Amino acid sequence: MTFIPDALTGSIFAAESIEDCCVVLNSPTGCKFYHAHISNQQYPRESSLDPLSFAEEFYFGQPRIPCTYLDEDDYVAGSSEKLLSILPNVAPRQKGAIVVINSPGATLIGDDLKYTFKETGLEDQCVAIESVDFSRSAPEGFEKTLLEILKKYVREPGKSSSEKVNILGLSISHKHWEGTIKEIKRLLDLMGVEVGSVIPAGCSMDEIKASGQASFNIVLCAEYGLQVAKWYENKFGIPYIYCPEGAPVGFDATVSFLNSIAEAMDIDASRALEDISQARKTAYRKIARYNSLTGLPKGATFSIQADSSLALPLTKWLYYYLGMAPMAVKTLPGGDPEYERALCEFMKEIGFTDEWDIFPGDQPVDIAIADGHTVGSLRNQNMCRNGIEIALPAGEYLDMVQKTYMGTTGALMILEEVLNGIRMLS
Amino acid sequence: MIQIALYGKGGIGKSTVSSNLSAALAESGKKVLQIGCDPKHDSTRLLTNGNSITTVMEYIRDTLPEDRLLGDILFDGYKGVSCVEAGGPEPGVGCAGRGILSMFELLDRLGIHEIPFDLSLYDVLGDVVCGGFAVPLRREYADAVFLVTSGEYMALYAANNILRGILNFDGSSPRVAGIIHNGRGLEHEDERVDAFAKAVKLPVVASIPRSELFAEAEKQGKTTLEAFPDSDVATVFRDLSEYISHLVTGSNRLYPSKPLENSEMETLVLGRNIPVIKPDQISSTHIPKGPTDGKDTLPVRKNLYSKSVRNKEPLHGCAFAGAVTTTSQVNGSLTIIHGPRSCGHIVTHFLSSNVLAARSRHGTDLPCKGEIASTDMGETSFIFGGLEELRNKLEEAASQGWEIVFLVTTCPAGLIGDDLETAVSMVQEQYPRTKIIPVPVDGNLAGDFAQGLVEGWKKVSELIDNSVSPEKGFVNIVAEKNLSDNVEVNFQTIESLLDDIGLKVNCRFLNSTTIDSIRQFKKGEINILAKKDDSSQLVRDHLENCFNASFTDMNFPIGFNETSKWLEELSHLSGRKNDAEMIIEKEKQIYDAEMTRLRPFLQGKKVLINTYSRSIDWLLDIIFDLGMDVLKIGLLHSSAEEGFSSKYAGKVHVEDNYTAQQREKDILDHRPHLVLSNYPPMFASDGVHYDSIPFCPEVGFRNDIFMAQRWSRLLRLPEIEGWKIDGEVIR
Numbered sequence A: 001m002t003f004i005p006d007a008l009t010g011s012i013f014a015a016e017s018i019e020d021c022c023v024v025l026n027s028p029t030g031c032k033f034y035h036a037h038i039s040n041q042q043y044p045r046e047s048s049l050d051p052l053s054f055a056e057e058f059y060f061g062q063p064r065i066p067c068t069y070l071d072e073d074d075y076v077a078g079s080s081e082k083l084l085s086i087l088p089n090v091a092p093r094q095k096g097a098i099v100v101i102n103s104p105g106a107t108l109i110g111d112d113l114k115y116t117f118k119e120t121g122l123e124d125q126c127v128a129i130e131s132v133d134f135s136r137s138a139p140e141g142f143e144k145t146l147l148e149i150l151k152k153y154v155r156e157p158g159k160s161s162s163e164k165v166n167i168l169g170l171s172i173s174h175k176h177w178e179g180t181i182k183e184i185k186r187l188l189d190l191m192g193v194e195v196g197s198v199i200p201a202g203c204s205m206d207e208i209k210a211s212g213q214a215s216f217n218i219v220l221c222a223e224y225g226l227q228v229a230k231w232y233e234n235k236f237g238i239p240y241i242y243c244p245e246g247a248p249v250g251f252d253a254t255v256s257f258l259n260s261i262a263e264a265m266d267i268d269a270s271r272a273l274e275d276i277s278q279a280r281k282t283a284y285r286k287i288a289r290y291n292s293l294t295g296l297p298k299g300a301t302f303s304i305q306a307d308s309s310l311a312l313p314l315t316k317w318l319y320y321y322l323g324m325a326p327m328a329v330k331t332l333p334g335g336d337p338e339y340e341r342a343l344c345e346f347m348k349e350i351g352f353t354d355e356w357d358i359f360p361g362d363q364p365v366d367i368a369i370a371d372g373h374t375v376g377s378l379r380n381q382n383m384c385r386n387g388i389e390i391a392l393p394a395g396e397y398l399d400m401v402q403k404t405y406m407g408t409t410g411a412l413m414i415l416e417e418v419l420n421g422i423r424m425l426s
Numbered sequence B: 001m002i003q004i005a006l007y008g009k010g011g012i013g014k015s016t017v018s019s020n021l022s023a024a025l026a027e028s029g030k031k032v033l034q035i036g037c038d039p040k041h042d043s044t045r046l047l048t049n050g051n052s053i054t055t056v057m058e059y060i061r062d063t064l065p066e067d068r069l070l071g072d073i074l075f076d077g078y079k080g081v082s083c084v085e086a087g088g089p090e091p092g093v094g095c096a097g098r099g100i101l102s103m104f105e106l107l108d109r110l111g112i113h114e115i116p117f118d119l120s121l122y123d124v125l126g127d128v129v130c131g132g133f134a135v136p137l138r139r140e141y142a143d144a145v146f147l148v149t150s151g152e153y154m155a156l157y158a159a160n161n162i163l164r165g166i167l168n169f170d171g172s173s174p175r176v177a178g179i180i181h182n183g184r185g186l187e188h189e190d191e192r193v194d195a196f197a198k199a200v201k202l203p204v205v206a207s208i209p210r211s212e213l214f215a216e217a218e219k220q221g222k223t224t225l226e227a228f229p230d231s232d233v234a235t236v237f238r239d240l241s242e243y244i245s246h247l248v249t250g251s252n253r254l255y256p257s258k259p260l261e262n263s264e265m266e267t268l269v270l271g272r273n274i275p276v277i278k279p280d281q282i283s284s285t286h287i288p289k290g291p292t293d294g295k296d297t298l299p300v301r302k303n304l305y306s307k308s309v310r311n312k313e314p315l316h317g318c319a320f321a322g323a324v325t326t327t328s329q330v331n332g333s334l335t336i337i338h339g340p341r342s343c344g345h346i347v348t349h350f351l352s353s354n355v356l357a358a359r360s361r362h363g364t365d366l367p368c369k370g371e372i373a374s375t376d377m378g379e380t381s382f383i384f385g386g387l388e389e390l391r392n393k394l395e396e397a398a399s400q401g402w403e404i405v406f407l408v409t410t411c412p413a414g415l416i417g418d419d420l421e422t423a424v425s426m427v428q429e430q431y432p433r434t435k436i437i438p439v440p441v442d443g444n445l446a447g448d449f450a451q452g453l454v455e456g457w458k459k460v461s462e463l464i465d466n467s468v469s470p471e472k473g474f475v476n477i478v479a480e481k482n483l484s485d486n487v488e489v490n491f492q493t494i495e496s497l498l499d500d501i502g503l504k505v506n507c508r509f510l511n512s513t514t515i516d517s518i519r520q521f522k523k524g525e526i527n528i529l530a531k532k533d534d535s536s537q538l539v540r541d542h543l544e545n546c547f548n549a550s551f552t553d554m555n556f557p558i559g560f561n562e563t564s565k566w567l568e569e570l571s572h573l574s575g576r577k578n579d580a581e582m583i584i585e586k587e588k589q590i591y592d593a594e595m596t597r598l599r600p601f602l603q604g605k606k607v608l609i610n611t612y613s614r615s616i617d618w619l620l621d622i623i624f625d626l627g628m629d630v631l632k633i634g635l636l637h638s639s640a641e642e643g644f645s646s647k648y649a650g651k652v653h654v655e656d657n658y659t660a661q662q663r664e665k666d667i668l669d670h671r672p673h674l675v676l677s678n679y680p681p682m683f684a685s686d687g688v689h690y691d692s693i694p695f696c697p698e699v700g701f702r703n704d705i706f707m708a709q710r711w712s713r714l715l716r717l718p719e720i721e722g723w724k725i726d727g728e729v730i731r
């Protein structure tokens, strides 16, 4: 069983999500190797993986996340010396910010990170995260660190505020984040809405700096973006759009998501909604044929363990749209309280109270929806016919075509995986 | 707003000084915030009528982060002075310094800076200027630092230490406001304080006389200023308050920190020179300095250090992850991680990835392993110590009936110094049927990943029953590479080869091993190391020394030559030489036939090898058998292995500390046909092909043939595949 990541991982991915930003871990290599590996997998920026290309001190053969390789001596004497040498080493390779994050051990030594920034003349380029809330949830660490970056770099909008919107609440730790950006932009484009930046997944520091000019912020996954949205609202008066049905996963939540945007921005959503109608027709024709032969997917079972913003819409959609039975539904730590409440209520309403908040591995199901490791191990134990990977850590499969679980395309993708999965022999 | 830190040794009266000073400042109309940064948490008591206030540490412990409010920890005191007390853990547990750090973070988050104070005053314990207690020294907090001291040596020593702390932060920029002399009425006290002040080039800005009024006021729960407003003492504080006002306007200046060396301090304050005794001058009559006749030397515990630890090299990975990788192999045991969830996430990610890869790449299911749980140390445990959570976790495990519980510690658990022994013995007493085995590697304090493997193996070996006798025909497999996805395939190959010559595996030490099998470890008459790397050699040493285990010299064999030799050697022990010969003969025919078939493609081809692995004779065997030429072996720096031992030593050119630049040059200069690396480079050159050498090759007869077949195809394929053109391939 893989333990769920905590605030340290969330914090690292907030900074690593930004194209030209890099994390320096003030840590032993024990905390570095894993995170550098995952960052490089999720958002490859270097062309090679050859460790000899990154053989310099601090990098340990990996292109991402250099670290101060703390040891016993540093714990006693402090890590300033190493910080004073790592920062000038990393800075010239980095256009954007360097976010220095303390590991659990470093947080106890209490070194003054800002002092080292000043000493190296890198105060403007560096952000200090002295202590993430260890063992708290990944989304908390994510938003805390992202807010530190935003507070330091987002510029006052000035007079010329833009018509563009920001998308908030998407990290490179989200499965298929690149495909998701493409799909959301496509749908918004059908509504005549232009996306300025997606904060922070794949955005640049320049985009971060200019993000205070947006006309609206659209929150995709609330646990990764709601606090940030509130910050923009307080600081720059940018209104935010939060969809009560969760992220746009499945046809119903996507419709609701688009309607929330249309209402808030007072625009017409009909072209985007038509896009969904067309997809529903396509889906209908295929499901109808499948259904008339087997009666399925109605009655098929599923389990889900995911962030609340995904678990809520997906559980409801699989129940209402396909008639599937939720046998285990659990949200990951750090969920949006509104979504969690709504999901709990929903499970009660449909008579599945006992299936709420239990781990998706206690009984066999047709479709397991969870992180890649959980899905993989449930498959290995024949506890599901097929699995849908909806979170990190990722499984073994290498995606070449950009995919998403959000929007119209995402709904069709989920249907494809569910329907084919149910057909598989366990 | 100006921020002022008052530092002084514990018990020197700095809290009394601080609260009287705050009172004087408040009387003069200033809006003052006083923050007590002493675990004793009595800094502000005289401002709050002698009452204790809720400390920030208590608050952090008892309140969820989302429910925390500034108003709950900020209290109104005399003349509106706002009071905050940091508090701290119980003596002997947790980390008080971390507590101070957490307090500042919390105050920041709750918006204390939004309140328009004229002056913040930090009253800080100056005995230990560790990272936590030094937070108020940071520029963002203290604009000016006062040293509170008496004329006692230890108080002056602490004051000097604080100056050293400031120097480390600030270099020579001026931030020290001066010395506040809190008199004890000692003989020559004034002279000593003056001499110190002169030596460190600081003014004594206030001399507070010893006075009974302090005790009187304290009894009333008041500052002297409040209780005896017309006293001389009150005047001293009013003057000091005035001095601070002039600091704000700039008419009083700040000074750079110029601490003394310890020896200078001693000469100055104690009036004597203390020579430093060097090790070779030790004159203890009780402790023998070195081996004499071998009898009176103190017994030095032999330790088994990994390569990085013994050479003091940068540590690769942490001992914590290594230890969990080992203990979690004990089937039917529970490993409890004492640390934050991130540590557990990292290590379980490695372990699960391996299980998934074994299935998807090799179709093997890794058998059951031990389970893992975590104490999920968080902010509260960092400050107060994590013993309560640990005890709860241990009790939970014991009450669930786990027979064996390993307890592995992470960096923070080690740094706050949680006393595992006590927690373990308390639970052990209550649940005698559960054996709890602490593995106190403390993250990377014990060393790197390899060191953790060794520590884990050592601890698991405590389960071995020394009274068991070896039985003929049984072997143990030791130190399999558990994080390699082919670990199970390799074991199956070895098990089947052993079976062919009448040997049975008794214990896999350690891979998915039952507790009983570990107890019966000594039933194995021979032990076979899976690999001969550094950590495996260390576990071998340990098992030889502590359990008289005897090992074959050969580890898991790779390729025809090694496997033939290995089978021959082991068949001697089992008395099944004929069976071995038959197998070898059959495999030889296959090998020879393939060599004959492949030689025309590969003979005379030049190979450049660069590798982290030190044992590559299996690779060289096939290269030479095929008639290929080895241009050079470039050894890359490895944290797991050192040296290079090969039967081809002297016949091949070996270059140590090989680099990417050397490789590039060699490729351009020598144009090898094939470059073999653990990670093939992106460097392309006409006529050069690249292939990888697996870190953990598959064992047994056929892997070398498989490699040769692959090369023969490779050399007929395009040198640069199309996809590479789209990257940054260097030509």
Ligand code: SF4
Residues within 6 Å of the ligand: A027, A028, A029, A030, A031, A103, A104, A105, B317, B318, B320, B321, B339, B342, B343, B346, B409, B410, B411, B412, B442, B443, B444
């Ligand atoms: S904090 Fe220490 S124990 Fe935990 S993963 Fe990092 S190096 Fe290892």
